[in-house]
Amino acid sequence: MTASAIFEKLVLHAPHISTKQLIPAFIYGTAWKKDATTDLVYQALCNGFTAVDTAAQPKHYREDLVAAGVSKAIKEGKVKRSDIYLQTKFTSVQGQDPDNMPYDKNSPVTEQVNASVISSLQNFNFTDVVKDDDDAEPYIDTLVLHSPMRNIDETMEVWRTLEQYVPNEIRNLGISNCNLFTLMDLYERSTIKPSIVQNRFYPSTKFDIGVRKFCQEKNIIYESFWTLSANPNLLWSAEVGSLAEQVNITPQSALYALVLGLGNVTILNGTKSLKHMQEDWDALQKVKGLAKSQPQQWEQALTAFRKLIGQPRP
Template sequence: MATSALFEKLALHAPHLSGKQLIPAFIYGTAWKKEATTELVYQAICNGFEAIDTAAQPKHYREDLVAAGVSRAIKDGKIKRSNLYLQTKYTSVAGQDPGNMPYDPSSPVVDQVNASVISSLQNFNFANVVKEGDKAEPYIDTLVLHSPMQTLNETLEVWQTLEQYVPNEIRNLGLSNCNLFTLMDLYERSTIKPSVVQNRFYPNTKYDIGVRQFCKEKNIIYQSFWTLSANPTLVWSNEAGALANQLDISPQSALYCLVLGLGNTTVLNGTKKIQHMQEDWAAVQKAKAYAESHPAQWEKTMADFRKLIGQPKP
């Protein structure tokens, strides 16, 4: 990848859509924010985030409060709905709180999926706050299957149910918490191909080298999560430290930049601190400028990082 293209917004490969959709470097992650979700989403939008990730899973997310934060930001003129990438998930019964889920767990899986999507669309109805000329109808930019189902046939049943909403109520589909073989099977058998894969970026999966390569080959955007929490060794590595010193940024921001530098990748960033929101975005701009002005040094930096995570040379 040319250094000039690094850290730019990534275009979703969606041949079923007439226009082009873009995802920025960072997606604001809203898991475990609880009652603080509304304020944090609002502050994230006010401080550079144009993409939000949530889920119809009250056990770990407050999708309704994400919507409240987005609604406030739209009403205050901080962002237009059409300029915001809003991503949510369908979570199976196994991942839900038995006493609080967006569907009847005793109903057939197809009905569960439909009920979950409808509940998300109801949350994402911003018709009362969007300005004239903006998109008023509720829609979801990407609906992610939170985890594959217990069998491939069940996964396909859920996926095919979601496909019926594309491209109107749902623009794109994605898959999370998956291995390479499940991803390959789903890609081969689906009509609407996954546009994104959201996985943990950590040592247990060898940093998803195989999954990320498949994503690159098939024009699927890889979304890295647990990037800091699962990787203290990477945060405090010589590689991240050297970049942090070079750019005068934190080691945490440096690791984000290194992961983004792998290409075809966005990062879920769930910081609760406004200062870190600002610093992380500033770090991306510094890394972009450095990569463009010092391409040889940047390539050396990335070669060292790829070696650190065991990734073969491109």
């Protein structure tokens, strides 16, 4: 892989899918957007984003308004459903608002999972706006288990219920907020292997060096979140500042580029600013240009960043 290739779309390795699925460097994050969700998703899809993350968790997400933003973009010809990567989550009772959840909290967990998936598929039904028959039936590109359950047996019960929807209604499965040991156990026990791990990228987990290494070995894409807000020491470091100055981008965009440079990584980018949406995508092109024209300088920047986060050379 060339140095500049890290900013291209990553391939989701799913042997049960006949067509190659791609996931871009940035996924638009929609947590806590509330009533602004529709407009922000539409704006994101009109300004470089082709992937959106949400959850069937009304406490923090408005999955229905995400769908409304996507529908508007499709209807106006800004995007096609087949060009968009839509990712949502099943969230357990413990992570839900007890007065507002997509299933009966007193029902068995398998019924909770089924009800949650059905509600997501209903939201992602774009039959009234899609023009391609291949996109007529609603589907979810990746369904993420929002957090492991209380123990591995309960986690596997949820996972096996989700597996029944693959590859038709759900194309891929993933897990979030997961440590290395749980991930390894899940991978070993599952029939449909996780395609995605979505975790906080921050010092408390030593930047998930072990998890990311496992993901690379198993062709699992690592999705970084809290990349900016949890890392002020990285954001204002000399290493990040040096790259920002070298290619004339913001420190925020430079940190994103360096995290992507670790390889096999995508980033949840939840900016509400149109300016920042455009800046972040433009910055990737600038850094890609540096990596292509001056690979030694780019590798020096990456080496310094790996050292900063305590990661050995690959």
